[in-house]
Amino acid sequence: MTYPDVFQGFGVGDAKKWSTPTLVEYAPKPLDSNDVDIEIEYCGICSSDLHTIKGEWGQLRRDDLVVGHEIVGTVVAVGPKVSSLVVGQRVGVGAQNLACLNCNRCQDNNEHYCITKNVSTYNKKFPNHDYFSQGGYASHHRCHEYFAFPIPDEIESKYAAPLLCGGLTVYSPLKRSGCGLNTTIGVIGIGGLGHMAIMLAKAMGAEVYAFSRSSAKKDEAIKMGADHFIATGESENWNQELTDKFDMILNCASYISGITLNSYLSILKVDKFFVNVGLPCAGDVYEFSPFTTISNAAGIKSSKLGSRKEVLELFELCAKHNIKPWIEEIPINGKNLSNALIRLDKGDVRYRFVLTNFKQFFSS
């Protein structure tokens, strides 16, 4: 059997074997009337994929779990009620596959925080089916049309892929913080998320500071668009000259231990925030002192993904400013995927892997 009855992908069933996904076949989720089927052509590799298959964010819910949520491909079939997309259209899918689209949050462009029917692109049960979602290291993907976004012609597919999770994850808090002309934004962690945050904040008009522990990525951060680079591990008092400077500090690092939170909080303007988007391991916490933040009413918060509205804005911004994530293309096959995951686990990626050659691989 082949598509539409069976999808193929690279699955993991045991967190101990996360570095060797194997080729699997599985039934797509039952078709709902607003679903579209996408033949996948590209898929970014996000740190979330790695956290999930390593079991760091909870249990693997399938023994053939396919991750990947930076999907670009072509619509090859549409459900009977689909109205926004047609067969042949190029679309992207990010980290969300379903929301109720009716609640206050959904109605307020916060469908990514929908409580009742929020389904992530992989490893999450659909409310109306006995089926756990499957991601984009695969031949095809099926999801609700609302979560499949048309991509402007100006953006090449391989550059669109990393925008769908990583790009959106940093764009949404940048936008919501008021990032723009006459604002100053700090970006901590020059990795998959951070490098896009620098480019986007710069394109939005902000003055951008990149923060990293060492100077190793200084030249590259400047090339991405950072106006300033601070190596926090190379000077004890790196924050002293920066008081009252920042409209937001976006923490893209996926660790907590190296982050001197109080130093970052001390350099925010009044009523501004240190925003976490890089997720640490589940139990890790920051220590927040009410006392040390009363001089500027600073705060700490989290942000997750973004809305459809923000995806479309992000695409427009990237098309207008010709923003291209820094990627390394990986033709998909078992060996290449395994190598890429192992390298990502070591931090050996500058700055995003994008899986390619899906058609050649899955149709052969």
Added chain:
Amino acid sequence: MTYPDVFQGFGVGDAKKWSTPTLVEYAPKPLDSNDVDIEIEYCGICSSDLHTIKGEWGQLRRDDLVVGHEIVGTVVAVGPKVSSLVVGQRVGVGAQNLACLNCNRCQDNNEHYCITKNVSTYNKKFPNHDYFSQGGYASHHRCHEYFAFPIPDEIESKYAAPLLCGGLTVYSPLKRSGCGLNTTIGVIGIGGLGHMAIMLAKAMGAEVYAFSRSSAKKDEAIKMGADHFIATGESENWNQELTDKFDMILNCASYISGITLNSYLSILKVDKFFVNVGLPCAGDVYEFSPFTTISNAAGIKSSKLGSRKEVLELFELCAKHNIKPWIEEIPINGKNLSNALIRLDKGDVRYRFVLTNFKQFFSS
């Protein structure tokens, strides 16, 4: 010697003797051209006073330190450049005595977060004088006219006093959070700050939840204007029915150990905040988990005091809605003051002590 050369007040020089302030005489700060002299008639007793004289917020900077920063009195003299006040006018002074009034923060109605010349009403050095500020348990007070606020006729002095620190401290974050019609506000800790927060949030149009550890203050919280009362110590799952309910949760409690932060964060709407105004001891911290707040992008922040603009708005609001803090009047003298401080230290106050009878005491 008497006023204007000498002020009288109740001072503390040794944190171990915080409960027995003694009558002292001291020189006023040297007169600056925008200073006014106020003959004090009322002064609220704020928890900050207690923290300060107990040495919990750092060193006592004078051996005759007079605290008190909820001052109401009459202008009795004005410096040569004073333009906003005249002799005979009734004014209030809160917890701030000076700011530069020129920096970005000052220009943006954030003079309470001024970095360069921020002088608290007591125990803080003036930048231009070798003088540490002295508060309102005293016969007179001298400060810059910007920090002496005209009080509307509708508000009795004894009710105006607690608004000047406590009231402003809760009004500012309520206002900045958008508190009003169709919003829901949570208030933790039904004490000096909390009881005013309930009244103010209600007057601003919000639906108000009061949170306390036990039901002891339930009837009074409802009388203050709370629509709902939650005794968090009497049910393990008190937060379960409150998901996605709150536009802000204002923490007026001055402890951290009893606060289940994650439970409060879980009931905020998207992109909303848990705001601390009740200050704990200097070293106390909250544990903030980026992971547990990604379902609603919740955050935690601090807030301190408020701006002159907000004081004047607060007075208008209280005049319009006839808001009266719940006070117990304490005629000022050594014995009464000592008893009041000891009772405040035990939490035995419902809900604000206001010192009275200043003229009778200091002119006798």
